[in-house]
Amino acid sequence: MENTSAQSRRVWDDVGNEDLVRAGNRLEAIASGANVPSETHEALTSIDGVLHVDGFELWYGEAQALYDITMQIPRGEVTALVGPSGCGKSTLLRSVNRLNDLIDGVRIGGDMRLNGDTIYHSHVDVIELRKRMGMVFQKSNPFPMSIYENVVYPLRIDGERDRSILDEVCERSLRGAALWDEVKDRIKDSALSLSGGQQQRLCIARAIAAEPEVLLMDEPCSALDPIATGKIEDLIQELKGDYTILIVTHNMQQASRASDNTAFMYLGRLVEYGRTEDIFTNPHLSETESYITGRFG
Numbered sequence: 001m002e003n004t005s006a007q008s009r010r011v012w013d014d015v016g017n018e019d020l021v022r023a024g025n026r027l028e029a030i031a032s033g034a035n036v037p038s039e040t041h042e043a044l045t046s047i048d049g050v051l052h053v054d055g056f057e058l059w060y061g062e063a064q065a066l067y068d069i070t071m072q073i074p075r076g077e078v079t080a081l082v083g084p085s086g087c088g089k090s091t092l093l094r095s096v097n098r099l100n101d102l103i104d105g106v107r108i109g110g111d112m113r114l115n116g117d118t119i120y121h122s123h124v125d126v127i128e129l130r131k132r133m134g135m136v137f138q139k140s141n142p143f144p145m146s147i148y149e150n151v152v153y154p155l156r157i158d159g160e161r162d163r164s165i166l167d168e169v170c171e172r173s174l175r176g177a178a179l180w181d182e183v184k185d186r187i188k189d190s191a192l193s194l195s196g197g198q199q200q201r202l203c204i205a206r207a208i209a210a211e212p213e214v215l216l217m218d219e220p221c222s223a224l225d226p227i228a229t230g231k232i233e234d235l236i237q238e239l240k241g242d243y244t245i246l247i248v249t250h251n252m253q254q255a256s257r258a259s260d261n262t263a264f265m266y267l268g269r270l271v272e273y274g275r276t277e278d279i280f281t282n283p284h285l286s287e288t289e290s291y292i293t294g295r296f297g
């Protein structure tokens with residue numbers, strides 16, 4: 001994968017889109033190819049971020065999917081990525097743990113830093129980097145092995161053999177994922193015997209077993225019923241503080257209930273980023289208000 005930070009860009013005022021932006025039509029300006037700057041609220045500009053995204057860009061072959069994304073993800077909080085389908089939420093999330101490296105023809109520009117350490121540099125050991133992050137996908141993906149082995153898997157692949165450590169991590173992680181009481185008498189049973197919602201909480205237990213610096217969640221509730229969704233949302237509230245969570249969601253109610261910060265994206269650009277309360281009650285941009293109130297997208 002190639003890092004091409006020096007890309008020729010059209011600047012928004014170059015192409016006469018300044019008027020559109022002033023008139024509250026910045027989404028139209030973005031759609032016409034203008035490089036419209038993001039509106040990041042002051043509360044999120046100089047913070048103790050776990051993750052810093054610096055002018056990050058990504059191309060799938062010739063198609064650019066992310067443009068000049070700069071944002072800081074605050075420590076111990078939940079940050080939601082929202083925006084219409086195809087705006088680049090999952091691409092941005094998967095870029096954090098470099099999952100996009102696995103796709104042929106992907107190029108990036110800019111960088112990201114995890115607790116100060118560059119993520120995109122040729123010297124970075126990607127396997128070690130990924131151990132510092134937990135990932136939870138849209139569809140739960142337990143391994144065809146016992147509940148216990150699923151949870152301790154990250155430690156096993158790291159060579160941990162001490163049974164008492166594995167037992168302790170298993171219980172702590174299952175408790176952390178609010179699953180312990182439901183499975184403590186059957187942790188040797190197959191993980192595939194659990195319900196969909198339990199399987200997703202098991203995947204969260206596995207993701208936190210290695211105490212990641214950031215937990216990445218890609219629409220973790222989209223395959224779940226409302227009750228299981230509620231449990232995951234409660235769990236997210238319990239996990240924050242100890243963990244920094246970056247979550248992609250399509251669900252505006254979920255973003256408003258479960259997150260502390262919200263980033264609204266459109267066609268690969270960060271449009272507005274602020275505290276969730278401000279984004280939902282007092283956004284700076286009329287375009288953000290239109291999206292979160294369901295008037296488009």
Ligand SMILES: Nc1ncnc2c1ncn2[C@@H]1O[C@H](COP(=O)(O)OP(=O)(O)OP(=O)(O)O)[C@@H](O)[C@H]1O
Pocket residue numbers: 060065083084085086087088089090091092103250
């Ligand atoms: N593997 C890929 N190869 C080529 N293009 C891709 C690939 N994955 C995503 N894209 C494109 O990148 C853009 C952003 O997609 P992405 O999945 O990140 O958006 P999203 O906001 O997460 O969408 P959704 O809400 O529908 O999941 C889209 O135009 C999509 O078609």
